[in-house]
Amino acid sequence: MSIKFSKNNFLFFALFAGGIVLPTAILSFLSFRNIQNEIFLAQKTFDENRASFQKEVEDAVHKEQEKIYQETKAASLFLYEQPRSLLEFGNAAAFKEVSGIEAIFLYNDNKLVYPDISSRHFYKAADFSNAKPSPVEMQLFLEEQSLKSDKAAEQVYLTRSFRMLHSPFESTSDQVQNILGMTRLAYKKGNYPEALRLLRILEQHPHLQGYLHADITRSVNLLHFEILVKQKKHQEAEDYTLSVLTQFLQSDHIENISSARFFFEEAFTQILSFEDLSQEKREAFWNLRSNFNHQLGYMDILAKYRDMFSELLENELTSKEGILYSTDGPVTLFKMSYPQLSGNQIVIAKIDNDAYRNRIMDKVKSVAQSWKNIPFSIVDDNNSVLLGAIPDSAAVLSQTRISDAFDWDFSLYEKDVKEIRKESRQRMFLMYGLLSFSLITVILGSFLMLRFITQEHKLLAMKANFLSSVSHELKTPLTSIKMFAEMMARGRVQKTEKVQEYSGLIGKEASRLENLIGAILNYTRMEHGTGAFKWERLDFSICAQKVFDAIEDIGVEKGLEFHTKFEPNVYVMGDYTALYSLTQNLIENAIKYTNAPGEIAVNVYSEDNHVVFSVADTGVGIPISEQKNIFNDFYRVGDEMTRSTKGSGLGLAIVKRVAETHKATISLSSKPGKGSTFTIKFKKVD
Ligand code: ADP
Numbered sequence: 001m002s003i004k005f006s007k008n009n010f011l012f013f014a015l016f017a018g019g020i021v022l023p024t025a026i027l028s029f030l031s032f033r034n035i036q037n038e039i040f041l042a043q044k045t046f047d048e049n050r051a052s053f054q055k056e057v058e059d060a061v062h063k064e065q066e067k068i069y070q071e072t073k074a075a076s077l078f079l080y081e082q083p084r085s086l087l088e089f090g091n092a093a094a095f096k097e098v099s100g101i102e103a104i105f106l107y108n109d110n111k112l113v114y115p116d117i118s119s120r121h122f123y124k125a126a127d128f129s130n131a132k133p134s135p136v137e138m139q140l141f142l143e144e145q146s147l148k149s150d151k152a153a154e155q156v157y158l159t160r161s162f163r164m165l166h167s168p169f170e171s172t173s174d175q176v177q178n179i180l181g182m183t184r185l186a187y188k189k190g191n192y193p194e195a196l197r198l199l200r201i202l203e204q205h206p207h208l209q210g211y212l213h214a215d216i217t218r219s220v221n222l223l224h225f226e227i228l229v230k231q232k233k234h235q236e237a238e239d240y241t242l243s244v245l246t247q248f249l250q251s252d253h254i255e256n257i258s259s260a261r262f263f264f265e266e267a268f269t270q271i272l273s274f275e276d277l278s279q280e281k282r283e284a285f286w287n288l289r290s291n292f293n294h295q296l297g298y299m300d301i302l303a304k305y306r307d308m309f310s311e312l313l314e315n316e317l318t319s320k321e322g323i324l325y326s327t328d329g330p331v332t333l334f335k336m337s338y339p340q341l342s343g344n345q346i347v348i349a350k351i352d353n354d355a356y357r358n359r360i361m362d363k364v365k366s367v368a369q370s371w372k373n374i375p376f377s378i379v380d381d382n383n384s385v386l387l388g389a390i391p392d393s394a395a396v397l398s399q400t401r402i403s404d405a406f407d408w409d410f411s412l413y414e415k416d417v418k419e420i421r422k423e424s425r426q427r428m429f430l431m432y433g434l435l436s437f438s439l440i441t442v443i444l445g446s447f448l449m450l451r452f453i454t455q456e457h458k459l460l461a462m463k464a465n466f467l468s469s470v471s472h473e474l475k476t477p478l479t480s481i482k483m484f485a486e487m488m489a490r491g492r493v494q495k496t497e498k499v500q501e502y503s504g505l506i507g508k509e510a511s512r513l514e515n516l517i518g519a520i521l522n523y524t525r526m527e528h529g530t531g532a533f534k535w536e537r538l539d540f541s542i543c544a545q546k547v548f549d550a551i552e553d554i555g556v557e558k559g560l561e562f563h564t565k566f567e568p569n570v571y572v573m574g575d576y577t578a579l580y581s582l583t584q585n586l587i588e589n590a591i592k593y594t595n596a597p598g599e600i601a602v603n604v605y606s607e608d609n610h611v612v613f614s615v616a617d618t619g620v621g622i623p624i625s626e627q628k629n630i631f632n633d634f635y636r637v638g639d640e641m642t643r644s645t646k647g648s649g650l651g652l653a654i655v656k657r658v659a660e661t662h663k664a665t666i667s668l669s670s671k672p673g674k675g676s677t678f679t680i681k682f683k684k685v686d
Pocket of ligand 1: 622636
């Protein structure tokens with residue numbers, strides 16, 4: 001059958017070609033051309049990427065630096081707002097740390113505001129860790145060892161104290177050592193009141209205290225504190241610690257920071273572990289400890305780098321951001337003044353090198369992660385690589401210093417041409433792949449669409465064919481009926497035999513009409529689905545027998561011989577009318593397409609779980625190429641025999657639909673000139 005293009009079809013094809021095929025072809029062409037330029041493009045992209053990467057890294061470092069300044073400023077303001085004197089116990093809030101900064105110093109009018117204690121003049125912390133015991137201590141120690149018992153020791157100390165009180169010539173140092181020895185003894189024996197009494201002698205007599213080494217003072221303090229704790233006098237222990245702190249802060253000379261730190265750390269830790277400490281006090285002691293520790297630590301730094309501090313203080317020059325750096329070996333300080341802070345306040349901060357570097361490098365690392373394949377390195381002034389890598393043989397494209405505080409060099413390198421080639425080749429393959437894929441999809445889609453359109457056309461043509469053949473089919477019997485009826489009405493037929501013959505012919509033609517209309521109705525019924533079906537358990541043999549009995553005569557008249565077998569009690573679930581027309585169509589076709597002398601076998605029997613219905617004939621047969629098509633709606637084999645046989649092309653379409661709705665299988669074996677066998681297998685029910 002040839003397909004004629006209507007106006008609509010033409011429009012459709014024009015749209016299809018103009019809207020899909022043409023743009024795809026143009027796009028493909030352009031893409032292929034672009035792929036050719038891939039290497040050039042890759043180099044260009046790399047240059048652009050490198051510039052963006054450089055800017056992003058510099059921005060990230062700058063931003064993080066700025067953040068550190070801001071945090072330092074916030075921390076220093078916090079320090080200023082805090083009670084600057086530690087003695088305002090209970091008012092101190094937790095200390096504010098800045099990651100990357102080790103210490104913060106706050107000045108007002110060039111005077112130190114924080115750490116507060118360092119505003120008094122102080123001496124450089126003496127290192128007592130290697131101190132040897134004084135000769136007197138040594139002597140006492142040896143004496144203690146040589147004495148046989150505590151009793152004997154007590155005797156010695158008593159004699160010595162007595163001498164001490166009565167002899168003004170006894171050296172003060174000896175007196176102190178004596179009292180200390182006696183205190184230790186009393187403490188060991190658990191005589192706490194006596195130990196406290198002796199300690200008070202030491203603590204309350206300034207002339208004695210003046211001779212105490214700073215570290216001996218702290219051990220006296222610690223002993224005192226511990227006795228109070230041993231006696232469970234927690235409140236007194238707390239008060240005592242605060243009074244020692246007051247003394248320490250108010251004394252003119254602050255000496256030996258490390259031994260003071262040791263005492264206070266010990267005392268604060270113990271106080272914080274008191275179970276009866278109120279929540280409020282716990283917080284206050286906690287803050288006090290942290291604040292005090294920071295102050296002492298900062299004082300150490302101040303003492304150590306005093307020259308750098310005074311130089312920074314004197315130097316009026318600052319960068320436009322108000323920042324001035326000073327570096328001496330591993331130590332880096334910076335000064336922040338107006339506009340970072342207001343008034344005459346300035347802040348000097350010491351950078352914690354490791355933390356600062358990590359903080360900045362973390363930011364750079366996260367930027368670098370989104371810019372893979374760009375060779376770069378960040379190197380510090382010791383030539384150690386902080387981030388990235390120095391390539392073996394690539395030219396340096398740019399080098400910048402990225403940190404204000406340190407000499408960090410940020411270098412970008414030329415990319416290996418081989419690598420660019422490799423990357424662009426990979427991209428090329430990907431693009432080729434994508435392009436081919438889309439081309440194949442478009443071609444395949446077009447092909448499928450064409451096929452679909454062709455099929456639609458065929459169907460339309462078949463329907464038209466069907467309508468004309470149906471109307472022809474309907475017309476032929478109608479014409480005969482009309483003719484015979486008219487003849488009889490005009491009274492032309494007088495003989496009774498003729499009247500009988502004509503009315504017989506009218507009846508036959510009428511039943512042909514009925515059959516044809518029945519087939520059309522059946523077909524329409526199938527097209528509307530199974531909704532109209534009435535499902536029931538029925539004996540297939542009874543149904544097939546009925547059909548056979550009704551149409552057997554037509555075959556016999558044609559001179560055909562029948563063989564049948566209807567096995568009883570073969571039940572299936574189905575719709576009676578549908579199964580009736582399936583059976584009828586198959587037997588009718590066998591009769592229609594078999595010429596005399598011929599044979600037709602109709603069999604119904606059960607096999608395993610199935611009910612088998614088969615119709616075999618010795619008729620014209622169906623060529624293999626047609627076997628697929630004959631079940632299509634309105635399809636008729638286009639040979640001579642078919643054309644001369646009356647039919648609608650609907651019979652097998654009905655058979656197929658009924659079988660499908662009954663979940664039955666159809667098989668066909670046929671040879672042209674030899675005959676055909678149609679076999680339908682239903683599921684058997686009990
Ligand atoms: P039709 O009304 O033309 O018989 P069918 O759908 O019943 O329509 O059959 C489709 C076509 O299949 C027929 O035109 C015929 O060529 C072929 N066909 C069907 N049954 C047989 C058969 N038993 N032997 C040979 N050809 C057959």
